[in-house]
Amino acid sequence: MSALAALIRRDIRIALRVGGGALIGVLFFLTVTVLMPFAVGPDLALLSRLGPAILWLGALLASLLTLDRLFTADHDDGSLDLVVMSRTPLELACAAKALAHWLAAGLPLIIATPALGLLLNLDGTATLAVALTLLAGTPALTFTGMIGAALAVTLHRGGLLLAVLVLPLSIPVLIFGVAASQAAISGPLSFGTPFSILCALSLVSFVLGPFAAAASLRHGLD
Amino acid sequence: MRLSGRNLRCVRGGREVFSALDFSVSSGEALTVLGPNGSGKTSLLRLIAGLLVPADGAIALNGGEAELSVSEQAHYLGHRDALKPALSVLENLSFWRDFLGGEMQDARQCLAAVALDHATDLPAAYLSAGQRRRLSIARLLAVRRPVWLLDEPTSALDAAGQELFVGLMRQHLGRGGIIIAATHLPLGIEAGELRMRGPA
Numbered sequence A: 001m002s003a004l005a006a007l008i009r010r011d012i013r014i015a016l017r018v019g020g021g022a023l024i025g026v027l028f029f030l031t032v033t034v035l036m037p038f039a040v041g042p043d044l045a046l047l048s049r050l051g052p053a054i055l056w057l058g059a060l061l062a063s064l065l066t067l068d069r070l071f072t073a074d075h076d077d078g079s080l081d082l083v084v085m086s087r088t089p090l091e092l093a094c095a096a097k098a099l100a101h102w103l104a105a106g107l108p109l110i111i112a113t114p115a116l117g118l119l120l121n122l123d124g125t126a127t128l129a130v131a132l133t134l135l136a137g138t139p140a141l142t143f144t145g146m147i148g149a150a151l152a153v154t155l156h157r158g159g160l161l162l163a164v165l166v167l168p169l170s171i172p173v174l175i176f177g178v179a180a181s182q183a184a185i186s187g188p189l190s191f192g193t194p195f196s197i198l199c200a201l202s203l204v205s206f207v208l209g210p211f212a213a214a215a216s217l218r219h220g221l222d
Numbered sequence B: 001m002r003l004s005g006r007n008l009r010c011v012r013g014g015r016e017v018f019s020a021l022d023f024s025v026s027s028g029e030a031l032t033v034l035g036p037n038g039s040g041k042t043s044l045l046r047l048i049a050g051l052l053v054p055a056d057g058a059i060a061l062n063g064g065e066a067e068l069s070v071s072e073q074a075h076y077l078g079h080r081d082a083l084k085p086a087l088s089v090l091e092n093l094s095f096w097r098d099f100l101g102g103e104m105q106d107a108r109q110c111l112a113a114v115a116l117d118h119a120t121d122l123p124a125a126y127l128s129a130g131q132r133r134r135l136s137i138a139r140l141l142a143v144r145r146p147v148w149l150l151d152e153p154t155s156a157l158d159a160a161g162q163e164l165f166v167g168l169m170r171q172h173l174g175r176g177g178i179i180i181a182a183t184h185l186p187l188g189i190e191a192g193e194l195r196m197r198g199p200a
Helices: A002-016 A022-040 A044-065 A069-076 A079-085 A090-119 A124-154 A159-169 A171-186 A192-220 B041-048 B089-100 B107-113 B129-142 B159-174
Strands: B002-012 B015-026 B030-034 B056-062 B074-077 B147-151 B178-182 B192-195
Touching (some): A002 B089, A022 A044, A022 A090, A069 A090, A069 A124, A079 A192, A079 B074, A124 A159, A159 A171, B002 B041, B015 B030, B015 B178, B030 B041, B159 B178
Parallel strands (some): B030 B178, B074 B147
Antiparallel strands (some): B002 B015
């Protein structure tokens, strides 16, 4: 257990230091959201209708941005070899790395959401609903994205390929995330239905992600 | 304790690197793997470390902890240093100590043993190649493992560093450890030799 705690602590520490990915993600999220009103125009009603979708897309792209370095950084400096050799099961190490990545790169996005909601003319309830769905859904993005990140190690320079591999996997999360937010804002569906499915998607990804990533890493060593 | 490989065959990228390779090292012994570039020295070490899968043959550690695999009882010191430039010297070493687990030593003492104790708070990004190597060597001391797999361990080390490392290897062998080192330079300790054939 202390081995996993050490791994999580190290990854968060690196992400928060200069050159780490944590703040880059938030800045990117901010940029995407700020650009949207310029593209869509100053129609406030339209903006608030599109708001949840824009926030979700922004969060999706921002969480992808730093994901490709999840394993390649460790592979490039040789750390991955030692992680594979260690007495900690590789599946657990993968899960720990994904958790650290979510804490460092995913959580700040959710914290930034209320501020960005203002830019999109979302009221308090709507912003809260979006933040809540992001809280339930972004872990699924990280844990499924981890599979792509592990494949990127095998396919050298797979950074761009990662987006192609991972984005289709994130479609269900996007659909139910936005559906739950819309349900909370305007109805007519109840909030609980799509939100439960969103939570279920996250739970499934907790189980599948680490195993698929570990299998891919083991297979891809050279 | 006895580490042995029998009838090993390694294939990488569809090309056979070596085949029908046998070796055996006992407690307190060192083995140097010699051979021209591309003869499979690194491949052999990675095979023993469990980072490559042999196409044929088997590796066994008799007399070790039965529940652990060979790779879980080995240290691998490769070409890449496994250091994070954003973390300080002490943070890098403490992480590997906590993560690798097992019988742990004090991190500061290990840094003193490789003469890096003056730079504990320096980010690893500012270390020279020789200092990086010293920090990797400190990892071998921070957590005790019976088998050391060393790939060109003395490259980038200065004369004092090499002398220091010879002392550390002697200590390890004296405790009943096993060393397998791929090297072009003399290791400085008494060691058996395993000659790899050049690429066919």
